[in-house]
Amino acid sequence: GNSVTQMEGPVTLSEEAFLTINCTYTATGYPSLFWYVQYPGEGLQLLLKATKADDKGSNKGFEATYRKETTSFHLEKGSVQVSDSAVYFCALRIQGAQKLVFGQGTRLTINP
Amino acid sequence: EAGVAQSPRYKIIEKRQSVAFWCNPISGHATLYWYQQILGQGPKLLIQFQNNGVVDDSQLPKDRFSAERLKGVDSTLKIQPAKLEDSAVYLCASSRRGDGYTFGSGTRLTVV
Numbered sequence: 001g002n003s004v005t006q007m008e009g010p011v012t013l014s015e016e017a018f019l020t021i022n023c024t025y026t027a028t029g030y031p032s033l034f035w036y037v038q039y040p041g042e043g044l045q046l047l048l049k050a051t052k053a054d055d056k057g058s059n060k061g062f063e064a065t066y067r068k069e070t071t072s073f074h075l076e077k078g079s080v081q082v083s084d085s086a087v088y089f090c091a092l093r094i095q096g097a098q099k100l101v102f103g104q105g106t107r108l109t110i111n112p
Numbered sequence: 113e114a115g116v117a118q119s120p121r122y123k124i125i126e127k128r129q130s131v132a133f134w135c136n137p138i139s140g141h142a143t144l145y146w147y148q149q150i151l152g153q154g155p156k157l158l159i160q161f162q163n164n165g166v167v168d169d170s171q172l173p174k175d176r177f178s179a180e181r182l183k184g185v186d187s188t189l190k191i192q193p194a195k196l197e198d199s200a201v202y203l204c205a206s207s208r209r210g211d212g213y214t215f216g217s218g219t220r221l222t223v224v
Contacts, residue, residue, distance in 0.1 A: 004154070041217070042217060043115075043116070043203065043215035043216050043217045043218060044155070044203065044205075044213075044215040045215070046212075046213065089154050089155075091154070098143060098160065098167070098207065099145065099157045099160055099168060100155075100157070100213065101157075102154030102155050102156070103154050104152065104153050104154050105152075105153070105154050
């Protein structure tokens, strides 16, 4: 079946540290890949996406590259801020379908 | 544009009681989704509507959950009777054609 696996959390970093949150997937066909962020008390927001192999999605200093050979879509940011503290979800959508399949989420806390 | 509206924000009920959640999607969005997000897990699709028709309800526990979208606009999700394991955040989302999901803030249900 289709599934997404994220690195275990929670993750705690100091401000300005480098961030990586790992995400791997299993899917039939060629999925689109997404990272969503959920700030405390708010709904899920799309952070970035990539629709085909080798595409790089980027937004707000975050980046992720669609790696078909390793079935991965790791999220990175060079210098995190306290305001990046949130829960991050990796997700996929199968070509021709509309529903999203989510990973379990990774809680990120950034300390000043 | 206005976002996806959900109500109530919070609900506490006893097991075996019934509960209903309401969702008003973004105007013009034909596709509406209900997701269940159990604490520590990623959201899981319960049901997907295209206008007022059901596209996917394969993971909806139909013995106790029901949902409707009678006029192709707003939607209600009902649980009757509730069980302890139904405690979760229920997220509503809408999209125009499967891309550009917008999520509501969710309804947090606690079953005691």
